[in-house]
Amino acid sequence: MSILIDRTARVLVQGITGRQGGFHAKLMMEYGTDVVGGVTPGKGGEWFEGKPVFDTMRMAVATTNADVSLVTVPARFAADAIMEAADAGIKLVICLTEHIPVSDMMKVVAFCQRRGTRLIGPNCPGVMTPGQAKIGIIPAMVATPGNVGVVSKSGTLTYEVGFAMKNHGIGISTIVGIGGDPVIGTTFVDVLEMFENDPETEKVALLGEIGGSAEIVAADYIKNAMTKPVAAFIAGRSAPPGKRMGHAGAIVDGGEGSAEEKIMALEAAGARVAANPEEIPGLLA
């Protein structure tokens, strides 16, 4: 199944009657993803593109036997929606929502860990296993099936790299967008470990950026535990310190989280780091 999802994933979309949620639910269905229904409090009993809409995840899961949830609700409702999914027994929750307060996410991440629920995101483009299923907003056109795993903090940068790979004839096993927020459910290391253990993945592309130390921790993992080759790119070499570069997590603070230190750590760990993301296909060839 490559990692996380394949064509058997049964997906609920939380916020399916919203503009964003509905739009992407349709694209997901067109791609072949098995969207089994959606949840919008107060709209239970309605239908969306032939799929049932429920008031709560509890009712939705009981009826559809779904195993993955995609959260597309606005920031102020997102923490509750994720916990609702976890409490309903969903083991993989993917949250696209941007601008969730960090204090909410700290609680939610601790909550999901206790419940044994894997959370991807928030503020991420989702997960795609090319040719099988996509859950989130990654465009179908940016990837073909193959043996390179892609893990990234960013959305369009990932599309850029995926597209470049496709143009070079390089296919992808799974793309995982982990999101650019300071506190996220699944880290680089979590995904690297899945790729390392995935027989359908032979190489890995890691797309990081300034802020935090997740790439340093990832370098440590690459050095100590990974056998598969890793190509990487770190965005934000030209970003000034103390400024938040769009993503809530993309800030060099107190001398920590600079692109230079991440690049150095990754290179020291044996990863091949591109100065330009369009070099990634070459490093993977």
Place this chain on the structure above:
Amino acid sequence: MSILIDRTARVLVQGITGRQGGFHAKLMMEYGTDVVGGVTPGKGGEWFEGKPVFDTMRMAVATTNADVSLVTVPARFAADAIMEAADAGIKLVICLTEHIPVSDMMKVVAFCQRRGTRLIGPNCPGVMTPGQAKIGIIPAMVATPGNVGVVSKSGTLTYEVGFAMKNHGIGISTIVGIGGDPVIGTTFVDVLEMFENDPETEKVALLGEIGGSAEIVAADYIKNAMTKPVAAFIAGRSAPPGKRMGHAGAIVDGGEGSAEEKIMALEAAGARVAANPEEIPGLLA
């Protein structure tokens, strides 16, 4: 080791410099219990009867390698003390403290479950494995070693029954006082299960009282899962409904928790229920 504790238990007393804590710590040591130290915030560095006193459980556990804690601190500090013990890695916490608010206990019980810490009590007399160790306030004189397990919601009633057993030449494997509060860490069923699996226990005496439905649940367990004979007594047949009989949990409320229904359930489960606690030794003979 019979259940829960034996002579190898390494015990910390939280509140050891308090009047009650110190008094019972000494009696425990006289009984042979391995009290390895105590904790009183602000008194770290002092000594109590040759044992070190620490400011925090974290420091106490790191130094003494204790594995059991006895909480004797006043009610308003007790919830924090129990969680402190659990966070310090203690896997068995026994709490004597009475009058802890129920809302605190609901949080604490959930917290201990998540930490994998067994809590006995609160508002209980503690645990004693006769001839080996006692942790709590159960008087040494009320029991001799033997093969009857005793589990009880009450303190002095347990002594009464233990003493009567001793006078009839019946010994005890372990006494567990689970406490008379509405929300407690360890229930009758938890202890019955331990006795059922304990090779050194052959019979069990269960001392219940009005309020709640723990004895009904216990009857269910006895009926479905116990092979060892159980003798029981339920206190409060003469108690009026709607009144709290000393123990915070001892109240017949909305027609629930009466002695009659508990006695009926236990008898239906095959337990022998005494009308007078002094009949218990006869039922166990």
Place this chain on the structure above:
Amino acid sequence: MKLHEYQSKFLFRDFGIPIPQGKVATSPNEAYDIAQELGGVVVVKAQVHVGGRGKAGGVKVAQNAEEAKRHAASILGMDIKGLAVERVLIDPGADIQQEVYLAITNDRGAGKPLIMTSMEGGMDIEELNRQRPDAIVREHVDPIMGLHDYQKTYIASAMGMPRAQWRSFGRILSGLYKCYSASDAELAEINPLVITGDGDLLAVDGKVIIDDNALFRQPALTERRDTSGEPDSERQAREAGITYIKLDGQIGCMVNGAGLAMTTMDMTKLYGDEDGIGPANFLDIGGGASPEQVAAALRIILSDENVKCVLFNIFGGITRCDEVANGILTAYNEVNPDVPMVIRLQGTNAAAGNRIISEAQIPHIISAETLTEAAQRAVAAVKERS
């Protein structure tokens, strides 16, 4: 600690729950003024700590202020199940479309707060539970996380609340959970929560019980305690730090430990019931009671005129029986009871304690070795004096 209806509702209001704009009156004139101010139909409601006040005539509808005054005059001072009515709540009449039940309570078995709610409100929840248990939606709350927003949607949906009311019902549910939680309540109940003709929600009756053990951190609520329904003896005992509950029998019981105290009561009934004899009270003097406390407890027991005999049952564990014996003698000399006293001391230093008692050579004192013997002798003593 129970709160009155008006106290409960005013507390609800602090947590954003809509309640009728009523006020409390302690006199018919006050009731008149409040009804006048409210205008229109009002309800005059007795504020007492017992159930069934409606059937007892403690709740009456008035068409105008004059009638409210008359109703208040008849209800104030009324005796409801032994309690005198000292206050009435004057509430504006509500336009009731539907009555809903909503409560949060401690589920002791689960160790969690439990929300219970039903579209069939108005009646007693125990009655509803017997008649139509499926009409009640039950939802636990994680005591650490608190109430999740999604649970409100689930509850509203599962109970069949009309969608138009989901939002306001959700706000009330949040408010009630905050109230329950911030007040250390054992029970926070709205019954009925009314859906009015305009589709608004209104908490028309309420009941809150506070956990006594949490009163130390609830000073504002503690101040609201109304002890008028509590027997004097129980109040005195509470103030002396002794747990005492008055019962109907003839044998006053003084025991250390709650479980043993209940058991001692049970034994007097076991051996006395066929002669109509039983316990006069529950009393737990606790561990290590001082002679002063023993004396205070003895005075409280004897303040009950039904008491024909006092039974001491002390199992000395940490408590030493010789000390208790001295306490009993001190108390005896102070209180000078004129009823027989059965004294049973067992456990630590029991022999010494019994020697102290017997050497004191007090008339009316009967010794006993076992609890059974003690209970039987107390019953016999009562029979003798009847």
Place this chain on the structure above:
Amino acid sequence: MKLHEYQSKFLFRDFGIPIPQGKVATSPNEAYDIAQELGGVVVVKAQVHVGGRGKAGGVKVAQNAEEAKRHAASILGMDIKGLAVERVLIDPGADIQQEVYLAITNDRGAGKPLIMTSMEGGMDIEELNRQRPDAIVREHVDPIMGLHDYQKTYIASAMGMPRAQWRSFGRILSGLYKCYSASDAELAEINPLVITGDGDLLAVDGKVIIDDNALFRQPALTERRDTSGEPDSERQAREAGITYIKLDGQIGCMVNGAGLAMTTMDMTKLYGDEDGIGPANFLDIGGGASPEQVAAALRIILSDENVKCVLFNIFGGITRCDEVANGILTAYNEVNPDVPMVIRLQGTNAAAGNRIISEAQIPHIISAETLTEAAQRAVAAVKERS
């Protein structure tokens, strides 16, 4: 969102943390009055959103009100790292026995609040962390449970706080955690927390940063935003819902997505750095930006006089490149830029988008197929115009 020192300390006070009884002045006369009212020695402190104000002369001690007025006159209006001082805080002088560092911040790696504290306060925490990392005690807080009381004892003990201060330090720690938590702070820092000669604790300087994403539920804090340190262009962008950060280079960048926007900046620098050419800004127009937003973004980019070329890098995923192309044309016609624009559209409907641009036949427009090509052409365009 950063709070000023005085805002931070007044917020601390709301959570029970003792602070000096100072006030804010916006004129020398006000400073005089405050100093007169406080009496004795006072400290006049510039309130600006930059560090290092002490070294810049923005903090001065005054022996009396007259001197406070003089200091205020010199500090008000002072330029500290590009920011004009508009307010001074007049605090009474503190009797400093010891300076302590205490802060709570988000530990993003652990996903938990982190308490950092040290008996070696006063200096910058990063400096302290470099020089004496072992002098800092670090303790995580469970985000769901909050701060346990026992952790306060552990922290006070581990850092070497004198026992006489444990209780008051514990209260301050509780207050600061509540403040951090209730305010959705990313950072709540007291530095120094002073132990006075009398053994009291006093938060003499404070710094609070609020999570911008939580401002929707912090209306009272949002009102306190001081935008005086923010460039006009960034404020305009924020108000238009665009993320824009002004930089020093010559190539204005308009990109969809934060990661790609940074990457685009990096590419201009990668190919321009040896000629001193680089990005003029970070700008993320987000997904599905309207022609109006593209125009607004273009105006903001061009408000920077350094800009010699604008680079559009749009990777159409969900966004359709033909729509973006139309947006660019609309914006071009509205704004009429006089600098060359490099346009690179890729992804969904890229061919159509590129056709729209080329058919518009606009001078100064340079097409590019890849990001590399786009960056190189933008650098070349700047070189041409230098």
